[in-house]
Amino acid sequence: MRLKRGFTLIELITVIVILAIVSLGVFSFVSIGTRIYVDVTKRDQILSEARFVMERLSRELRRAVPNSIRISDNYRCIEFAPIAWSSFYEDIAVSPEPATDEIELASLDGYQREMNDRVVVYPLEPEHVYLAGDDHNVPPAADPVSGNTLTLAFAHQFATDSPASRLYIGRQPVSYCLLGNNQLTRHTGYAYRDVQSESPSNAGIGPGVLMANYIINDPLDANDRPFRLESATLNRNALVQLQLRFELNEELVVFNSEVHLPNVP
Structure with a gap:
């Protein structure tokens, strides 16, 4: 006659405790790994x-x-102000010369105008670039470029010449x-x-x-x-x-x- 065998209550509790400890360790390991991955990311x-x-x-x-x-x-x-174009000019109107809206440049090949483009000559401080008014802006309408002639929005007098006859067109x-x-x-x-x-x-x-x-x-x-x-x-x-x-x-x-x-x- 065979004897029936089974788990005792103590053995069952021991197994449950061991599984809980192992599960906690695995969870902690995965949790730490996940946290490290998130931090690195x-x-x-x-x-x-x-x-x-x-x-x-x-x-x-x-x-x-x-x-x-x-x-x-x-x-x-x-x-x-980003540079949209730079070139050398032949002559510009400097006070007290009469204002003009045209400037002859060495080259304008490749210049593509955009809204609020502005002509700047010999800027020594930010105030020379951000002057109020738009009379030395490049006009947004019509084509301001004809050959090497640049047309301004309005007739303008510049404050001074550039010693190197250098001119910049600043983007917005x-x-x-x-x-x-x-x-x-x-x-x-x-x-x-x-x-x-x-x-x-x-x-x-x-x-x-x-x-x-x-x-x-x-x-x-x-x-x-x-x-x-x-x-x-x-x-x-x-x-x-x-x-x-x-x-x-x-x-x-x-x-x-x-x-x-x-x-x-």
């Missing part, structure tokens, strides 16, 4: 955004009209602004303004395009400002210092870049 996202915005901004600044770069009084926005301004929600946005599609705005909300320059998140710079701290401009000296051209601090999940990444501006008036 977010870190890569921050690094990608940071590299992209630093490279994009640096390239655009190098292509800016000389002395068109300006930083707002609260250090949250940097603005500049571009602004990069650090918002209060730790986002960096790019704004364009607006007209030239003599007074720079301290924020997009009261500037009429539109909502902008998001370029980066998680930027925690404090512009009120002189050592933590995202944008700094150093004017040209006898020994070097002007340069812009960029410092963006990114933070996510208490992990800090700092990007610094020094952009040398090759263009001269």
Whole structure:
């Protein structure tokens, strides 16, 4: 006669406890692995955004009209006028000469006009680029280019000649602004303004395009400002210092870049 065998209560409880411990260990291992993966993914996202915005901004600044770069009084926005075209002129109307709306250039081959394009000659400071009025803008309607003759919107007198007879056509301004929600946005599609705005909300320059998140710079701290401009000296051209601090999940990444501006008036 065979004896019937089975688990005792103690054996059953022991097995359940062992399975629970093993399951807890496996869950913890998977949880830690998942957390590490998520953290690495977010870190890569921050690094990608940071590299992209630093490279994009640096390239655009190098292509800016000389002395068109300006930083707002609260250090949250940097603005500049991209170069649409540059050439040498034969002659321009300089006060007290009569104003004229035509300029003879060495070449205009390849120039494609856009809204708010502006002619700039020998700009020594931002005020020379962002002058109020549009009499030295390229007209948006009709074709302003005939051969090597550039026609302005209205007759205009320039403040001074360029020693090298160099002329720039600036595209509509571009602004990069650090918002209060730790986002960096790019704004364009607006007209030239003599007074720079301290924020997009009261500037009429539109909502902008998001370029980066998680930027925690404090512009009120002189050592933590995202944008700094150093004017040209006898020994070097002007340069812009960029410092963006990114933070996510208490992990800090700092990007610094020094952009040398090759263009001269």
